[in-house]
Amino acid sequence: xxxxxxxxxxxxxxxxxxxxxxxxxxxxxxxxxxxxxxxxxxxxxxxxxxxxxxxxxxxxxxxxxxxxxxxxxxxxxxxxxxxxxxxxxxxxxxxxxxxxxxxxxxxxxxxxxxxxxxxxxxxxxxxxxxxxxxxxxxxxxxxxxxxxxxxxxxxxxxxxxxxxxxxxxxxxxxxxxxxxxxxxxxxxxxxxxxxxxxxxxxxxxxxxxxxxxxxxxxxxxxxxxxxxxxxxxxxxxxxxxxxxxxxxxxxxxxxxxxxxxxxxxxxxxxxxxxxxxxxxxxxxxxxxxxxxxxxxxxxxxxxxxxxxxxxxxxxxxxxxxxxxxxxxxxxxxxxxxxxxxxxxxxxxxxxxxxx
Numbered sequence: 001x002x003x004x005x006x007x008x009x010x011x012x013x014x015x016x017x018x019x020x021x022x023x024x025x026x027x028x029x030x031x032x033x034x035x036x037x038x039x040x041x042x043x044x045x046x047x048x049x050x051x052x053x054x055x056x057x058x059x060x061x062x063x064x065x066x067x068x069x070x071x072x073x074x075x076x077x078x079x080x081x082x083x084x085x086x087x088x089x090x091x092x093x094x095x096x097x098x099x100x101x102x103x104x105x106x107x108x109x110x111x112x113x114x115x116x117x118x119x120x121x122x123x124x125x126x127x128x129x130x131x132x133x134x135x136x137x138x139x140x141x142x143x144x145x146x147x148x149x150x151x152x153x154x155x156x157x158x159x160x161x162x163x164x165x166x167x168x169x170x171x172x173x174x175x176x177x178x179x180x181x182x183x184x185x186x187x188x189x190x191x192x193x194x195x196x197x198x199x200x201x202x203x204x205x206x207x208x209x210x211x212x213x214x215x216x217x218x219x220x221x222x223x224x225x226x227x228x229x230x231x232x233x234x235x236x237x238x239x240x241x242x243x244x245x246x247x248x249x250x251x252x253x254x255x256x257x258x259x260x261x262x263x264x265x266x267x268x269x270x271x272x273x274x275x276x277x278x279x280x281x282x283x284x285x286x287x288x289x290x291x292x293x294x295x296x297x298x299x300x301x302x303x304x305x306x307x308x309x310x311x312x313x314x315x316x317x318x319x320x321x322x323x324x325x326x327x328x329x330x331x332x333x334x335x336x337x338x339x340x341x342x343x344x345x346x347x348x349x350x351x352x353x354x355x
Contacts, residue, residue, distance in 0.1 A: 019080035023337040025089040031055055036099070037108070038131040042123050048108035049074050049101035049128070052092040053137055061142035061354035062097035062135075063169070064128040068149030069260070071113035074100040076148070079332040083319060087146070090343045096350055097138055101128050117220070118259035121150075122157050129158065129165070142166050142354045144274075146346070147173060149287060149318070152278075153265050160271035167353040169346055170278040172287045172318050175269065175295030178261040179211035181287065188285045192327050206235050210252060211261055220255040228252055269296060270303035277309045277349045279342060281316025283326030309349065313342055 034051045054060060065084045067076045075082035088098040104111030104124055111120075125145065133140040144167040147155035152173020159165040174181045183204055190200045213231055217224045228249035236245060252258065278296045280289035289312045300308045317323040320342045321334045 019332070020335050021080055021082070021337055022335060023086050024082055025085060029089070031092045036131065038127060040104075040111075040123050040127040042127075043111065043120060045104060045110040047101050047104065047110070047124060047127060049099055050088070051097065051099045051132075051135070052088050053097045054092060054095050057095075058137050059139040060095065060097040060137060061144075061166075061350065062099065062132050062138045063091065063144045063146045063350065064125060064132060065098060065100040066125050066145060066147035066151030066154050067103055068151055068172075069257070071103045071106045073107045074102045076100070078319070081319065081331070081337040083148070083338045086338045087343065087346075091347055091350070094347045094351065096347065096354070097132070097135075099128055099132055114254045114256070117255040118154075118263060121256060122154055125151075125154055126158055126162070129162075133164070139354075140164075144168055144350065144353070147171065149173065150260065153260070153263065153268075156265065156268040156272045156276070159274050160268040163273070165274050167275040167277070167350065168272070169350065170276065170296065171320065171342075171346075172280050172284055173265070173278060173292070173296065174287050175265055175292040175299065177264040179208075179215060181292075182211070182261065183207060184288060184291065185286045188288055189327065192285055192325055209235070214252065214258050214261050217258070220253060220258045224258065225249050225253040266295065266299040269299035272300060272303065273305055275307040275309075275353045276300055276305065277311075277346065279311050279313060279320075279345065281318065281320055281323075281326070281339075282312050282314045283316060283323055284318045285326045286318040286328070311345065313339065313345075316342065 032053045032055055036051050037046050037048045039046050076084035084100045088100050091098050102109040103113055104116055105113040129143060132138050132143050145155040145158060145165060146169040148171040152170035155168040155170060159168050186203060186207060187200060210228060210231060213227050229246060232245045232249055278293060280293055282289055293310045293312060297308055297310045315322050316339050317326040319331055320339045321336045322339060323330050323334060
């Protein structure tokens with residue numbers, strides 16, 4: 001997850017690098033672009049984005065890009081990289097229309113991100129899907145979803161209850177419950193940073209206790225925030241400033257994050273019948289590939305889905321960059337935004353499903 005709590009140390013570290021981004025597309029583009037606005041009627045908000053279409057023809061296959069955690073613009077910009085712009089450019093050049101959207105409360109989209117629930121994010125993506133269905137240049141029988149990280153959790157939620165979704169692509173989507181994933185990524189990142197084993201184990205114990213409070217809480221409200229603040233004060237009091245404890249408790253109580261911590265992706269994956277492509281980088285430390293790809297494939301196949309492709313891509317991190325360690329500290333200094341081999345695999349697979 002791109003801007004989760006576990007990445008704040010990177011985002012806020014103040015580290016700067018010369019930001020050469022050779023993959024970033026520049027105008028004039030070899031395809032048509034439309035700035036669009038559509039409504040999430042259920043939540044009474046307008047969402048804004050960019051639709052890219054091949055210059056010639058009609059009845060195009062299409063995808064909605066669904067971002068990972070943390071409020072992001074339509075390009076999913078992070079640390080100078082614009083991965084959704086790069087993906088949209090590549091797919092559209094290969095005949096696939098692409099809709100990418102500002103998250104609610106970001107860019108030109110209405111709403112408040114951190115007051116939203118996981119279900120709200122699902123409705124936002126469903127609204128984007130419905131918008132594509134109504135577009136005169138789009139073949140409404142060949143519309144799929146491409147989700148990164150948290151977006152890779154949202155895509156099967158939608159597909160599990162909507163047979164009109166033609167296919168989904170999970171880019172570093174998770175296959176285990178949210179609390180288990182966050183504990184695993186914390187452990188993997190800390191070991192990758194050579195944190196002493198005793199500190200790793202203590203961190204697991206402390207955060208597991210916080211997640212248990214969230215798992216047992218029926219609501220995402222002030223009571224949950226207060227319970228977490230009390231817990232962290234007992235655990236860290238005298239070591240971490242009170243203001244920092246309050247911030248951690250508040251962030252863990254964000255409705256979407258608390259929902260994610262409780263959510264088991266297998267409940268949706270087991271009911272997803274459309275074709276699924278799940279890709280992970282071998283050096284992804286945020287959604288470790290082995291544990292997650294195995295669970296994704298098992299849930300889909302046990303649910304009766306026979307069109308499932310999972311791939312672990314050698315040498316790629318959570319953002320699908322060629323990397324050395326996979327640690328988030330590398331994200332900004334890597335010039336590559338999104339691996340060309342991952343782009344080709346995704347494009348070839350989508351075109352095969354859209355025949």
